[in-house]
Amino acid sequence: MSGVPIADHALLSDCHTAALVTRHGSVDWLCCPRFDSPSVFGRLLDDDAGHWSIRPVGPFTATRRYLDQTLVLETTFHTPTGTLAVTDAMAVGPNEHPHGHSLGVGAPHMLVRAVSCRDGEVRMRLRFEPRAEYGLLRPLMTHVPGGLNVRGGPEWLMLSSPMELDCAESTAYGEVTLRVGDELWFALHRSTWGLEPARIWEQDEIADWMTVTVQSWRAWSKLHQNYEGPWRDLVHHSGRVLQGLTFRPSGAIVAAPTTSLPESIGGGRNWDYRFAWVRDASFTMEALWVAACPDEAGDFFTFMTTAAAGAIGPDYPLQIMFGVNGEHDLTERTLPHLRGWRDSAPVRVGNGAWNQHQIDVYGELLGAAHLLADKISEMDDDMRAFLVALADTAVVRCRESDHGIWEVRGEPRHFVYSKVMCWVALDRAIALAERLRAADRVPAWSTARDEIRERVLRDGWSDTAGAFTQYFGSTDLDASCLMMPIVGFLPADDPRMLATIEAVADRLTDERGLVYRYRTEGGVDGLAGDEGTFLLCTFWLAHALAEAGRVNRATEVFERAIAYANDVGLLAEEVDPRTGELLGNFPQAFSHIGLINAAWSITQARHRAAM
Numbered sequence: 001m002s003g004v005p006i007a008d009h010a011l012l013s014d015c016h017t018a019a020l021v022t023r024h025g026s027v028d029w030l031c032c033p034r035f036d037s038p039s040v041f042g043r044l045l046d047d048d049a050g051h052w053s054i055r056p057v058g059p060f061t062a063t064r065r066y067l068d069q070t071l072v073l074e075t076t077f078h079t080p081t082g083t084l085a086v087t088d089a090m091a092v093g094p095n096e097h098p099h100g101h102s103l104g105v106g107a108p109h110m111l112v113r114a115v116s117c118r119d120g121e122v123r124m125r126l127r128f129e130p131r132a133e134y135g136l137l138r139p140l141m142t143h144v145p146g147g148l149n150v151r152g153g154p155e156w157l158m159l160s161s162p163m164e165l166d167c168a169e170s171t172a173y174g175e176v177t178l179r180v181g182d183e184l185w186f187a188l189h190r191s192t193w194g195l196e197p198a199r200i201w202e203q204d205e206i207a208d209w210m211t212v213t214v215q216s217w218r219a220w221s222k223l224h225q226n227y228e229g230p231w232r233d234l235v236h237h238s239g240r241v242l243q244g245l246t247f248r249p250s251g252a253i254v255a256a257p258t259t260s261l262p263e264s265i266g267g268g269r270n271w272d273y274r275f276a277w278v279r280d281a282s283f284t285m286e287a288l289w290v291a292a293c294p295d296e297a298g299d300f301f302t303f304m305t306t307a308a309a310g311a312i313g314p315d316y317p318l319q320i321m322f323g324v325n326g327e328h329d330l331t332e333r334t335l336p337h338l339r340g341w342r343d344s345a346p347v348r349v350g351n352g353a354w355n356q357h358q359i360d361v362y363g364e365l366l367g368a369a370h371l372l373a374d375k376i377s378e379m380d381d382d383m384r385a386f387l388v389a390l391a392d393t394a395v396v397r398c399r400e401s402d403h404g405i406w407e408v409r410g411e412p413r414h415f416v417y418s419k420v421m422c423w424v425a426l427d428r429a430i431a432l433a434e435r436l437r438a439a440d441r442v443p444a445w446s447t448a449r450d451e452i453r454e455r456v457l458r459d460g461w462s463d464t465a466g467a468f469t470q471y472f473g474s475t476d477l478d479a480s481c482l483m484m485p486i487v488g489f490l491p492a493d494d495p496r497m498l499a500t501i502e503a504v505a506d507r508l509t510d511e512r513g514l515v516y517r518y519r520t521e522g523g524v525d526g527l528a529g530d531e532g533t534f535l536l537c538t539f540w541l542a543h544a545l546a547e548a549g550r551v552n553r554a555t556e557v558f559e560r561a562i563a564y565a566n567d568v569g570l571l572a573e574e575v576d577p578r579t580g581e582l583l584g585n586f587p588q589a590f591s592h593i594g595l596i597n598a599a600w601s602i603t604q605a606r607h608r609a610a611m
């Protein structure tokens with residue numbers, strides 16, 4: 001049964017796809033060539049679905065870190081006879097490239113692994129077991145000078161290896177003793193059919209790719225990250241994680257690089273997050289702005305304008321998520337041949353929420369456009385028309401019930417958060433009206449915005465709950481109401497808002513003080529089973545407390561949440577209330593977005609308090 005703790009993984013990214021490496025030096029997740037492609041290493045979800053491990057033969061303990069300001073991972077194995085370091089990266093190539101400037105634009109589609117003996121001597125073992133199409137295929141492996149040629153189904157890979165490898169049953173393996181100063185460089189290169197055949201690389205060429213990758217991440221970090229304040233390193237690191245979830249060719253941003261890591265162990269709440277949600281990606285853009293990495297904004301809005309082209313207007317609601325190249329049909333299916341992480345089945349690919357009706361997306365997208373307006377160098381006519389259409393659609397759709405931010409699979413409702421985000425859509429469109437050349441629309445947008453506000457204040461509040469609630473007329477709490485002060489719908493120190501913040505802090509938290517997004521008892525979301533506490537919601541609580549001037553409590557809640565970051569600063573979506581283990585897809589953009597925004601708001605609140 002696959003079951004390495006989720007927190008034991010570290011992320012590598014080349015801004016096209018991602019790999020996850022375990023604490024013990026095994027690449028257990030890699031989808032080629034895009035985030036949402038089938039995996040070639042899928043042991044994360046099933047023992048037989050492929051991996052590539054490099055580790056000492058005998059007993060060891062392992063420590064690891066990212067090289068400063070990079071997503072290049074260094075795992076150090078301490079053994080009784082010596083120390084071995086394995087450095088892993090998805091090569092990103094130089095930032096400056098004939099076809100563009102951003103990180104990952106010249107990525108060679110290559111996983112690079114360096115092994116070096118730092119002390120004494122260590123016998124190491126390599127096992128290479130590629131299994132394309134989520135573990136279905138056993139490839140043909142043939143020896144070539146300098147490595148292996150690996151072919152099967154959609155994959156044609158070349159493994160550059162300086163050590164002799166034996167092959168049997170589509171698995172390559174070998175052992176070698178390294179002495180202090182010895183270094184071996186490995187590269188797994190993928191052919192892009194018809195464009196660039198994979199090849200065997202010399203040792204110094206692979207070393208060069210590693211150097212360039214380290215330099216490129218550092219150059220990106222230097223240029224984009226100037227947040228100064230508490231938790232600086234974690235905020236900057238979260239910015240790099242979000243950048244690593246960006247699909248460079250289109251500007252799309254995935255919610256997480258994995259599928260089907262469960263929201264409860266053995267449960268069925270397992271979803272594919274390798275897509276660009278309008279909501280998650282808009283929040284990511286805003287968080288990257290806070291971490292001061294604005295220049296990808298143009299790419300993102302161009303992606304959104306293109307992906308949604310021709311299908312937006314009052315009669316055509318905006319689709320809520322897209323494939324990384326803007327694909328619309330993300331039909332969900334299960335992969336019955338995979339057991340799932342710790343037997344959490346089914347494993348799903350695609351996402352059934354793709355054609356849900358969710359009206360919050362207008363607010364998230366216009367909110368990001370408003371915040372980033374100055375960074376979008378070229379707002380062409382198409383982009384302007386698209387943003388205007390979003391606001392016009394919000395005017396009509398705000399009256400409809402929907403599936404809400406949590407994408408419930410039960411009946412549609414009038415969710416409070418959805419209405420608040422329609423208010424945001426119109427509020428921000430009004431602020432952008434001049435730039436959108438839509439001043440004539442302002443009266444209609446203003447009327448609709450004010451009506452939504454009245455309705456939320458009247459029907460979203462419950463005297464019984466003493467709080468704003470999940471949907472009109474309900475008494476259930478929902479952590480998404482914490483967004484009301486964050487987006488400026490009501491001031492955080494408004495008595496109704498303070499009451500809602502306290503209600504969430506008291507009644508929607510577990511014994512650890514982490515926040516549930518809502519209560520799942522009775523299948524209110526149309527799904528069986530329960531789930532963990534939601535890290536984004538815990539960061540929202542910290543953020544809302546900071547907005548309300550409760551800086552010490554905000555800090556406490558924030559520090560409680562970041563305590564669940566793993567040893568290399570990564571967060572999943574949820575935390576298991578029983579064990580404190582990370583749950584859900586990993587690393588998840590939502591959690592890192594929440595971290596960045598909450599840190600920023602606490603910093604601001606401290607400045608205000610000091611004045």
Ligand SMILES: OC[C@H]1O[C@H](O[C@H]2O[C@H](CO)[C@@H](O)[C@H](O)[C@H]2O)[C@H](O)[C@@H](O)[C@@H]1O
Nearest residue numbers: 255271277279280351352353405406407
């Ligand atoms: O809770 C059921 C739903 O869970 C997933 O949605 C969650 O992830 C999305 C991506 O991060 C996020 O935008 C949403 O707010 C979350 O609720 C899943 O994608 C849905 O298919 C599922 O119905």
